[in-house]
Structures are given as structure tokens and as C-alpha cells.
Amino acid sequence: MDEITVVNGAKQYIVVKLDNEQYGIDITFIDNIVRLQQITRVPKAQYFFEGVINLRGEIIPVMSLRNKFDLEPKEHTNATRIIIIKPENNAKIGVLVDEVREVVTLEEDCIEKVEYDDQGMNLLGVGKYNDTLISLLNIQGMIQELDM
Amino acid sequence: MDLSQYLEIFIDETKEHLQTLNDQVLILEAEPDNIDTVNEIFRAAHSLKGMAGTMGFKRMQRLTHDMENVFSEVRNGKMSVTPDLVDTVFKCLDAVEEYLSCIVESSDEGENDNEDVIEALNACLEAGSGSAPVVEEAEVVVEKKEESAASGADKRKFLEIGIADFEKNAISEAKAKNMNVYGVTVYIDENCMLKAARAFLVFQGLEKVGEIIKCVPIVQDIEDEKFDFDFSMIVISSKPIDAVKKVISNVSEIKEVVIEDYEVPSDAEVTSSVQVEKEKDTDKKEDTKKKTTASGKSAGKAVANRSVRVDIEKLDVLMNLVSELIIAKNGLVSVSNQEDSKTSMQSFNEQIEYLERVTTNLHESVMKVRMVPIESVVNRFPRMIRDLSKKLGKEMELIMTGEETELDRTVIDEIGDPLMHMLRNSADHGLESTIDRLKIGKPQVGTIWLNAYQDGNNVTIEVEDDGKGIDVEKVKASAIAKGHITEEQAEMMSEKEAVELLFRPAFSTAEKISDVSGRGVGLDVVKNKIEGLGGDVEVTTKLGEGTKFTIRLPLTLAIIQALMVEVRDEKYAIPLNSIVTIEDIMTSEIKYVQQKEVINLRGTVIPLVRLDEMLDCPPREEEPENMVVVIVKKGDKQTGLVIDNLLGQQEIVIKPLGKYINIHKMISGATILGDGEVALIIDSNSLV
Numbered sequence: 001m002d003e004i005t006v007v008n009g010a011k012q013y014i015v016v017k018l019d020n021e022q023y024g025i026d027i028t029f030i031d032n033i034v035r036l037q038q039i040t041r042v043p044k045a046q047y048f049f050e051g052v053i054n055l056r057g058e059i060i061p062v063m064s065l066r067n068k069f070d071l072e073p074k075e076h077t078n079a080t081r082i083i084i085i086k087p088e089n090n091a092k093i094g095v096l097v098d099e100v101r102e103v104v105t106l107e108e109d110c111i112e113k114v115e116y117d118d119q120g121m122n123l124l125g126v127g128k129y130n131d132t133l134i135s136l137l138n139i140q141g142m143i144q145e146l147d148m
Numbered sequence: 149m150d151l152s153q154y155l156e157i158f159i160d161e162t163k164e165h166l167q168t169l170n171d172q173v174l175i176l177e178a179e180p181d182n183i184d185t186v187n188e189i190f191r192a193a194h195s196l197k198g199m200a201g202t203m204g205f206k207r208m209q210r211l212t213h214d215m216e217n218v219f220s221e222v223r224n225g226k227m228s229v230t231p232d233l234v235d236t237v238f239k240c241l242d243a244v245e246e247y248l249s250c251i252v253e254s255s256d257e258g259e260n261d262n263e264d265v266i267e268a269l270n271a272c273l274e275a276g277s278g279s280a281p282v283v284e285e286a287e288v289v290v291e292k293k294e295e296s297a298a299s300g301a302d303k304r305k306f307l308e309i310g311i312a313d314f315e316k317n318a319i320s321e322a323k324a325k326n327m328n329v330y331g332v333t334v335y336i337d338e339n340c341m342l343k344a345a346r347a348f349l350v351f352q353g354l355e356k357v358g359e360i361i362k363c364v365p366i367v368q369d370i371e372d373e374k375f376d377f378d379f380s381m382i383v384i385s386s387k388p389i390d391a392v393k394k395v396i397s398n399v400s401e402i403k404e405v406v407i408e409d410y411e412v413p414s415d416a417e418v419t420s421s422v423q424v425e426k427e428k429d430t431d432k433k434e435d436t437k438k439k440t441t442a443s444g445k446s447a448g449k450a451v452a453n454r455s456v457r458v459d460i461e462k463l464d465v466l467m468n469l470v471s472e473l474i475i476a477k478n479g480l481v482s483v484s485n486q487e488d489s490k491t492s493m494q495s496f497n498e499q500i501e502y503l504e505r506v507t508t509n510l511h512e513s514v515m516k517v518r519m520v521p522i523e524s525v526v527n528r529f530p531r532m533i534r535d536l537s538k539k540l541g542k543e544m545e546l547i548m549t550g551e552e553t554e555l556d557r558t559v560i561d562e563i564g565d566p567l568m569h570m571l572r573n574s575a576d577h578g579l580e581s582t583i584d585r586l587k588i589g590k591p592q593v594g595t596i597w598l599n600a601y602q603d604g605n606n607v608t609i610e611v612e613d614d615g616k617g618i619d620v621e622k623v624k625a626s627a628i629a630k631g632h633i634t635e636e637q638a639e640m641m642s643e644k645e646a647v648e649l650l651f652r653p654a655f656s657t658a659e660k661i662s663d664v665s666g667r668g669v670g671l672d673v674v675k676n677k678i679e680g681l682g683g684d685v686e687v688t689t690k691l692g693e694g695t696k697f698t699i700r701l702p703l704t705l706a707i708i709q710a711l712m713v714e715v716r717d718e719k720y721a722i723p724l725n726s727i728v729t730i731e732d733i734m735t736s737e738i739k740y741v742q743q744k745e746v747i748n749l750r751g752t753v754i755p756l757v758r759l760d761e762m763l764d765c766p767p768r769e770e771e772p773e774n775m776v777v778v779i780v781k782k783g784d785k786q787t788g789l790v791i792d793n794l795l796g797q798q799e800i801v802i803k804p805l806g807k808y809i810n811i812h813k814m815i816s817g818a819t820i821l822g823d824g825e826v827a828l829i830i831d832s833n834s835l836v
Contacts, residue, residue, distance in 0.1 A: 040826040043763040044812035052805055052818060054826045059818050061809035091807035146808040
């Protein structure tokens, strides 16, 4: 990471794919990206939680971004990944995505803030990168929603 | 540096001193002439006073000061220990404890002056010794004067301070501006507990009236308590010498302040001493630097009361095991490099066995680190029984054994209240009044035993009294009157079942409600708490001879024995301690009561819970002829859990499920199986 110089006001995002939409996750929240492993279902949890996984002896809940955004369920493929996010010091959560694409650096003026979105507090804004659009996930907002 | 960093130490040490005081005063009550005990009390009271003063808790300081005065008199043989005095002292200790709990909560001692306690103390003092204290103080002053006269010359340690050039400049500049330059040596009382804090207060005071340009030992060392009982400074101040002196001597526990106008020593002297001093200084600086970096990491934010004091030996064992673990790992690495497959297979197995041995030991040692002797909970009970004895007007004594028995820290924290409750119960309901005891020919003094011992993977704590025992008929009558059971039920009940009634909510057989016990919130709470800790309570009683409560607790909560079961293709763990039996039931044996499935198992009707439905598993296509039912219990209630398959018994490590996922209360956690798979743990208590 050190060799990538980060300009003031620019942030790095990991770009993930769900269907043909791209989402960006602020890299500072990300602890790890792991391949799909066995997920143990947890009965009666929130609908978007797939279950829990064992990550090196630690049990981490995994939510599916698809379920969260009410997208059609899709078979897991070889490209499916679990992004381990660490929003707070001693708590982790896994996010199941179809595919992890790349790391992009977005300047502040490439990001268009979204005034409102129909999915509550999920999005921070939309980033423009080359010719594509990346919806930036509001990790803290999503976590706060979980805490409620 | 501020005082808050001492607060933790203060709280810990105050607790310790309070405990010592409680213990010693109890001894004193039994043996009023024991001079060792008096000395011990005096020392503890003195330390308490000193610490409270250091931390600026004036009310606490005043109270402990008066207490110390009283014991100073006792120590000098001018007063004798009377029951009145002991009572007052206990009141005092309670008041101090109140201050302490205030401090723990809000880092402030609160507003209560406890005037009545102080007055009572002073009354004791006057009654016992008249005007003695004044004489005493005068003597002390004289002594001090003599002392200072005798060694006066040596006390000016500030003369030994080495002065560097820039400091010399500062001094001459200050003199040019008509400021005063003083050499100061401060002697701290040898009994002072927090000398660094004292020194800090001195610095703080001096900074208000002037400037400290040099201090020996260096400030860092003083903060780390790396000095004897004195330190020297050179201070520039515009204030007269007396004012500066007053500032310093206002700090309590300062034994002596030596202050004089300071003259820069002649050059030759300076250079030589500076050289030496500098060398010393650099040494020390490096030293302290190392210290600070080392301690810096571990310092962080301390969470009050979540710490465990660990015997250094236990840590050594742990360290040894970790090194063995590394050796075992290296062994495996070297085996994997071997070419010959046959020998490698054999040594591979050897290494695995070795590894297994090491991990088992490691597990055991880590558990031991979490263990705390039960003493930390029970040591407040003798005092409590004494108070109860006075309050209830019954003579009683408490005999404790096995205080060294160790339990997991989490259990220890929770067990105090239930135990206290049971002791109060024994004292209030169990033991007869002294007159009654004499009438029936029992020893005048009632006895309560508190025994603790380890029993396999459990710790057993028994609370036993030689009182009147539980009157089963009275219990039944009371239960009928309160509508818990019908008369027919009462007749059917065995003695044991009747005694179990005591654990029902809102049940008390005491005819009158006292403020000791008997408000009906009692044994059911005790039982709930202990069951919450994974333990159980049992009563045995014999009318006229006494009652015994037996509490069994698991050694630890983090690792449990569990039965692994399968529901569809998912694995679940059911804690073994809640399982009664496992039954094979024909589907045709299921009956219905109020549209709910039940089975009749050897005369007992047991409701069924289908785990697959509870856990939202996909339904089965067709009902099998046989099904496996795990019978679990909560108290005396039983429920059958229908599962698909039994996998066997296993020791599992309980892990939390993470913060963000909502879990139903029937799932108490998760565990990781040998193959890395996660299995959820069923909390059968919530299903019964």
C-alpha cells in the first residue's frame, strides 16, 4: 500500500461487484478478504445474515450484500469472496460479495454525494472512475443500523 | 502526570486495608489485649489516612485520622478495648467503605461527613483517655526537633546538587532580577504509601509560587517512585522563604522541609560534581527511557475490576508450555522434510502426540491463570456474621474451611451475593435464639459452617447450620396457603420435594419479616443465579438438627462438556449438564395435551420440542418411525428435544457469535469443531 501515493482528500476503495453494479468499500475499514468457506446458518438472525464463519479461531457473522439490497439470490461461484470489515476495534463482520474487482483511488471531486437513497443509510455517494460509476457504501451507517 | 493514574492503585490498596482492618478488629474483639493486632490496625488505619489525604479525599482522611488517633491511644496502653469501641470502629469501617464505593463510581468521595461516626470516635477517645492526645502530640514535636537538630547539617542535601552552566546562568539572572533562589530538600514520611504523588503535590504547589530549575533525582525518576524518602530542588521564587516553605509543608505526610537561600558553589566544585552528575543522569535517562517504552505498551486503559492478579509461577509454567509448543511445531516441520515416508509417518504420529500433550497442559494452565481463590469473596463473611449476631441477639460463630479453593474469575464475581444470602438465611431462619437453644440442650453458641472444596470438575460450597432445620409440614402448609400447591399435591409430596418448594419465587416461611431476610425474594433468586452459572443447589435438612445447602459450581465457564447432535445436516451442541437422558421414541407414542406434543416417559409426562422447527430447518418429507429425544431439565421441569442424529460427547470451547448478528435466546454461543466447522450451542434452559 505504501507505494501508492494518496493525494490529500482522496480515498482508496475496494471495488466489488453484485450483478452488474459496482460498489466501493472504504479500504480503511477492511481487515481481510477471504475466499468463500463453509458458512454455518444461524436460525432467527436478521434476514440478510448468511450465518457465521470460523476465521482462524474467531467466529465472525457474515452478511450477504445481495440479501441486504434485496437482490435475487445467486449461486456462489469461484469468484465469491467474503470481505472482513472491522468497523470498530474489537468487532468484525464479514460481507459476502459476488466478486472483488480492484482497488481504486477516488479524489473528493470525483464523488457525487447522494442526497437520499431508497435503501436508507446504505450509500455515501457515487464515485466516477474512468467511465464507470461506483456506488460507495456507507459502512458506518450500515453498522449503526445493525446496532439499533 | 495527574492523580487519576493513582486512583486504581488507591482503590485496590484501600480495599486491601479495609479487609485487613475488618479481619483484625474481629480478632481484637475476641482478644482485646492482643498488641500485635492493635499495631496492625494502627498501621492499616494510618496508611488509609495517608492515602486518602494524598488523593485529596478530605472526609475520608478525617475519619481515618480520628480512627488512627483512637488506636494510637490503645497502642500506648492509655485506652482499653471495649465492645463499644469495637462497634464504633466497625461503623467507621462501613463509612470508609461507603466513601470507597462512591469513589469507585464517581472518583469522588461524596458529601457524607459521617459526623456521628466521628463524634462517636471522639467520645470513645475522651472516655478512654481524657486529654492524653495533646501530650502525645507535644512529645512528637519535641522528638522531631531533636532529630532535626542531631542531623541538621546532613539534611541539606540540596548542596550536593550539581549545577550545569545554563542553570548557573538562570540563577544569576534570577538574582539580578531580585528573585530569591532557594535550595530545598524535602523529606517524605517513611510510612508514606504514594510518595510519588506527594512529590507531585510538592511540585504542583511550588510551580504556583515560583519555578523549579533543577531537581535531584530527575522528575521522571520521582514519578516512577525511584527515590528514597527525600528529594532536592533548586527553586526560583519571588516569594519570601517562609511562604515557600509553607507551600511544601502544607502537603501532608511531608516529614521535614529544609530550605535555605542558595548560593552557586565555587567553579571547581561545580565542574567535578557536574561531571559525575551528568554521567549519572544519562545513565538514568536511558534507564527510564527503556522503562517507559516497555511499560508504555501495556499501560493503555485499565478497566476497573476486570484484572486478575496472577501468581508469577503460573506465568512461568505458561511460558514453558509455549516454548514446548514451539518445539513441537519445529518437530513437525522437520518431520515433513524427511524423505523416507515410513519413518516419517511414525515420527509424525509421535509429534502429534507430543503436540496434544502440550496443548492439553496449555489449556489447563491458561484456565488456572483465570482462577481466583474463593477467599476473596468469603473473607467479608466473618464480619457480616458478627454484625448479624449483634442485630439478631443470637450468639453464633462462623467456621470457614477451604477458602483457598479456586474458581473461575467470572464465577467468583457472581457467587458473592447468593452466598451472603444463604448465610443470612441460616443466621436468621436456621439458628434458634440463644434462649431456645439452651432450652433444648444445644450449645449456647450456634454454628454456621461454610465449606468449600473441589470435587472433580466441580467446586462444592456447603452452607450448613446446626439450627432447627426445615419444618417440612410448615413449608407445605405455607405453600398451600399461598396457592403454590393443592392439599392433594402436598400429601403426595416427598420430604425432598417439599423442601424444594423453598426455591419457588415469593416463598418464605418466616412468620415475621425482618430486615435480615424473609422478604420472599430469596432462595429463588439464589437458585436462578447459581443455575445461570451452570451450577445447582441442593438442600438437606433434619428437623431439630440443622440444614445444609450444597452448591455445586463448574470450575470454569469457557469450556464445557456437550452432546453433539445433528438436525438435518446441521450440527448443534447441547450442554451435557442439562441433559437427563436420551431416549429412542416411536412416533406412535406421541400424545397430545392441549394440542401440544408430549410423551409419557416412565410415568412422567414430558412436553416435546421439535428442534428442527425451532431452528427453521427444512421440513422432512416423511415422518420416520423412530426418533431420538434428548431429555433436558431446568430445575425440576423436563422437556424432550427432538433431534435427528446423535454424534457423541465432546469438550467444547464457548465462543461469542460476534457483535452485529441478532441471536435468538435459545442459542447461547458457538464453538469450533475439530474440522474447523462452526456449531451453534443450544441453550436448553430457554426451551424448557
